[in-house]
Amino acid sequence: MRAALYRRPGPANEVLEVLDLETPEPGPEEVRVRITVSGINPTDWKTRAGTNRRRPDGFQIPHHDGAGVVDAVGPGVIGLAVGQRVWTYLAAYHNRWGTAAEYAVLPASRVVPLPDEASDELGACLGVPALTAAHCLGGSFKSLEGRTVLVAGGAGAVGHFAIELATFAGAAVVTTVSSEEKAELARAAGADHVLRYDEPDVAQRIGDLVGGVDRVVEVAPGANMELDLAVLNQGGTISTYAAEPELVLAGGPLMSGNVRLEFVLLYGVSAHELAAAVGWTADALAAGALSALPIAAYPLERVAAAQEHVEQGFVGKVVVRP
Known part of the structure; x- marks a missing residue:
């Protein structure tokens, strides 16, 4: 798969690279999602820039939020099926397989069904915000x-x-x-x-x-x-x-x-509180009460420019399309 990654903190155009990696397999209670849209949040570029204490373990594929289709499920996964449209949150938290790639592997608990009426762009806008x-x-x-x-x-x-x-x-x-x-x-x-x-x-x-x-x-x-x-x-x-x-x-x-x-x-939000926030967001999404922000889209090869656009304070949502 094609993926963006960094091996050390630093400026986007110095540390981010796009290359081919072996497509990861989901483990127990994990799913693999074929990513169609990867959303970028301030926390993504701040982590890449090294403003917190988190450092890559070998390498890190960035971005927590995204939308796509379940491509494979690991043992013990309930409620998600191959071919199902989904949105993700906190994909890169304690996990090297973020959404800035053609595929992401993450805990099934961080993957939520995306209604047919909701666009992939909207799904990628959700997550952290x-x-x-x-x-x-x-x-x-x-x-x-x-x-x-x-x-x-x-x-x-x-x-x-x-x-x-x-x-x-x-x-x-x-x-x-x-x-x-x-x-x-x-x-x-x-x-x-x-x-x-x-x-x-x-x-x-x-x-x-x-x-x-x-x-x-x-x-x-x-x-x-x-x-x-x-x-x-x-x-x-x-x-x-x-x-x-x-x-x-x-x-x-x-x-x-x-x-x-x-x-x-x-x-730092507890699992119970996070589940409540996910449930509220999913209910509002199903009711058609949520809308996408203005979108600025980049190809995966320009992920550094996309992150820099977020750093510059773009009013809306910057996304990458793997």
């Missing part, structure tokens, strides 16, 4: 009905799915964005109210529109904490999925508001 969004929203759609959610950065990948999942759950959604282009994307995702965060009196405008919010899905806690606390209802939750080197917190307002502050990294 949709599951992060679901977990930041509380992991269960039942807890959101009739609630109000503020999504910071509603045009980003996590923000996009947070809007759609919260709307599917029956919540009212307010989102903040930085440009009119991003505002259009947030409206298309179904946000009830879209505001520019750089305009004056944003907190007052949110208050006038919805009174207050019960949960915040936050991409920039340092920059937005004052706004979040100003609009959050008593006992509300701020759930952030962004890593910041330093975060100074206002202890008084947090305590007086009985605020719950959550930090979310998908790698």
Whole structure:
């Protein structure tokens, strides 16, 4: 098979190479997926660049997310069959066979059926961003009905799915964005109210529109904490999925508001919580409630350029087509 891989951390155009490898075989409770679309997330390029402590064991085929067709199943696999369309998540976590290849082998628990109505592009958009969004929203759609959610950065990948999942759950959604282009994307995702965060009196405008919010899905806690606390209802939750080197917190307002502050990294989410996020995402997908982000597609041979496009902050989803 053709595959992209790196043997050491470093810049994309220095360490990523595309070559032929022997096609791997699935082991017990594993499946092999013929990849049609491989989705790239910030965590993929950050891991390749060496911003965390994970290092390749010999080599690493990158990318967690993807869509394709089950090509082979190992012993003990239940609920998946050869020929079935699927989407993947966390494919490259503690596993060298990520989705930036013609075939990926991964645990069957990280492979989810893809409905006939859903495109491969949409399937490759899910994974890390949709599951992060679901977990930041509380992991269960039942807890959101009739609630109000503020999504910071509603045009980003996590923000996009947070809007759609919260709307599917029956919540009212307010989102903040930085440009009119991003505002259009947030409206298309179904946000009830879209505001520019750089305009004056944003907190007052949110208050006038919805009174207050019960949960915040936050991409920039340092920059937005004052706004979040100003609009959050008593006992509300701020759930952030962004890593910041330093975060100074206002202890008084947090305590007086009985605020719950959550930090979310998908790698550390428990199996039970992850399964809940997968179930919510799959239900929304089956109901036609999720949509693909704007796509920038690259061939596998240009995987380095594709990862660099994500590094540069592309608004949408960069994918590779093996």
